[in-house]
Amino acid sequence: MMLSLSLELSQCGSSMVLVLLTCLGSSLTFVSSSPHLLILTKLRSSLQHKYPPSHPGYSHASVHPTFKHLSLSISIDRPQIPAIYQSNPLNQQTYPITTMPPTNKTWHIQHHALTHQPDKTKQFICPAETSPHRATLLSFPSRRSTLPELNAATRNEIISLATAIATFEPVRLHTRPEDIPQAQALLDKQTTLSSQQRANITLISAPTNHCWIRDTGPVYIRAADAADKTRYAIDFRFCEWGQKTSERIYGASVSPAAAKALERSPQYAEWPVMDDEAMRENTAFAGVVLDLENEKTDAVADVVVRVQTDIRLEGGGIEVDGEGTFMATESSIIGDARNAGLGKAEVEAELGRLLGVSTFIWFPGRVGLDVTDVHIDAEVRFVRPGVVVVCRPHEKADKVHWKIYSEIREVLERSTDARGRRFEIHDVVEPDPACVKGDLHGEEDAPAASYVNFYFVNGGLVMPMFGDAEADAKAFELLKSLVPDREVRQVEVNALPRTGGVLHCVTQQVV
Template sequence: MHRPAEWDRHDEIIMAWPSIENDAYADKGGSRDLADATRDISAIAEAVAEFEQVTLLVTPDRLQEAKKRFKHDAEEILIQPVHDYHKLDLWMRDMAPTFVFDGCHLDGVDYNFNGWGNKFPVNASESLASQVCDNMNLTRVSTWLVTEGGSLETDGEGTLLITDSSIINENRNPGKSQQQIEEELRRTLGITKIIWLRGVKGGDITDGHVDGLARFIAPGKVVISRPNTLDDRKFSKVFKDAHFILSNATDARGRRLEVVEMVEADLYSLGLDRRTLKDIESENEDYPSLSYVNWLLVNGGVIFPQFGDKKADAAALSIIRDLYKDRRVKTVRLDQLPFLGGGIHCSTQEVPA
């Protein structure tokens, strides 16, 4: 097996509109949150479509709405009806297959999505990876391992970044040792070197996915997300530990990693109302995901988040443009996805060419 790097060419990007029946939106702001999440997802899809094909999974209850929304992008954004998935959610990085090559053949690994450790079960989406493989006429690679695509960051040359909190966890792989998990990751992804970062169990719904913490820019080069303030002991410790580990690590080919920092947006610079801020401060609401490293590489481009913090947005944008001088950087303003716990990378899954 071989898991390509994200900077390799793609055939398409898989995305999804959340279903009206999804409990995640009913439990929060209802139709308002659903509409806001749909707006963010649609903006991402339109940005991606400037570079490559998008396949957008849509449940029957929203099919006509989606066709109307993308009537001018029908060639670039293919709307694919999904039946029998009444509670479809938008997080395709975790719910869709993780694509790998077995020789010259493209396969899809089904990592048994279980709602991020049964914290937020989305019953209909638990078998979505298998259905996507069937629809694409691909071999489904089965495994006992429970994990998500957002946990797996590869350089295409045998190196994997992963957080221990999101996989060596009783809510996903009870009774399994680190060695057993490593062996299965090597089998299903074809990697030869695993760099373990320390996440925080329960720190967010994902238990600390790596794609919000550290990403490969190129072989031997990593960008790490730095909290806007280091006053928060929990997240500052995650950053400091990860920075230390990465700065002293070598990849599968023996190269010492170069580490670049990218500072997150400031919660207090987003123009949020006092009630929302108070709910976050009191932990009645989860802290939003304001990490810029949750970008998506597309053919010839980068789809890059902006959050409304003018200073941090501009600084992060300058860094990514400098790092990817050979790619066009397309920004997308995110207003709702960060408050649902994710971003651009979390909501997309590339199909390698």
């Protein structure tokens, strides 16, 4: 846009000129008599400082003396404000985000986010979860994300978790626009919340479907070069846990045919399923989260640059200690379901670059045992470098879970971390599955009742409580003894593990 104005200098001070140019973008000519030469010169200096030749809209700013008067001509075009759209490397349908406000500051922030793309050789580090957080990401469960009978309870548990985390740090609760009234109503019912807790919870309108934001959201990292203060986050382009689209919202124990039959049954006839459009939203969601964060950013230094990669995985499938050690199951990363054509060496090379990893500890896992193919965050976690907690199955658990546990223990006992340390290993026994398991057709055969699916917050640790009084108490005492400098907070859950995950699965730290 270009405007042309001619004003007497006496009618318009230099501050007003700067405001006009900043807000409008214009071509201005100021005419004055010779006594105002100094004012015009200062004005030119101010404008050239604000709009240097490198500025995208710079044209010229000059003083022209004549016999009877002086004139200052300025021509500055306001930069075009590009609409933000979530780019999709798979050429799938995109989800539009509101155009950012037309201010020069905002333009620079957005321009930085869109153009500052790191090269494919840049090295990064994924901080340990115990590092300081800016906030925690959560996702309010959509109707698509759960069985109908578990939706209300799952939503209540997410709200309970949000309020617990808000004691320690800000919470960004991503919610579909149509679900915001209910999310707000559930928050309003939390009558015991302090004013600080309420202030720490922000509802963010976003195209979210799954509540499992650990898997669908971005993974925040930092540059390995300490001089690079830019913020970064990886978009692993969520792929429904290896294209498990036939299972829809139902557990891995339900065959595709049975899942289809459930979808057509009377009780589910009006209940939305995870259709193709929703799955495209899921793939784009990590990028949308970053766009929304950048839209609220006040400074270029706070912009988060999205790092793209050919690797496909979920955040719940990786565990790092922040000092170069990585743990994962092969079943949840290696293979054609997620990374066809890539061998373990290629995966390690890329993850080493992205996460700052030099030592990889792989466990076999089991393809198809659950929808995630056995994510590491339900099996073994770092408490701190060199110290891990392992999920020990309950005595009633199936043999396959005992086999997985034994394999994990064997690998850990013969391994060392990136600093050459042997691991200090602690077992955390699962609760009695009878305290968690329901009887709904389509829910998980084995609920995700793992105490190691806890979540570190600033100054604290939030852990699940499943309703097995003895097991809950023992797990609490063990974790408290391992993190004596942190406040340990228990959150009661039942619907979440029956849906397929616990607390770590539904959280993601922002660093």
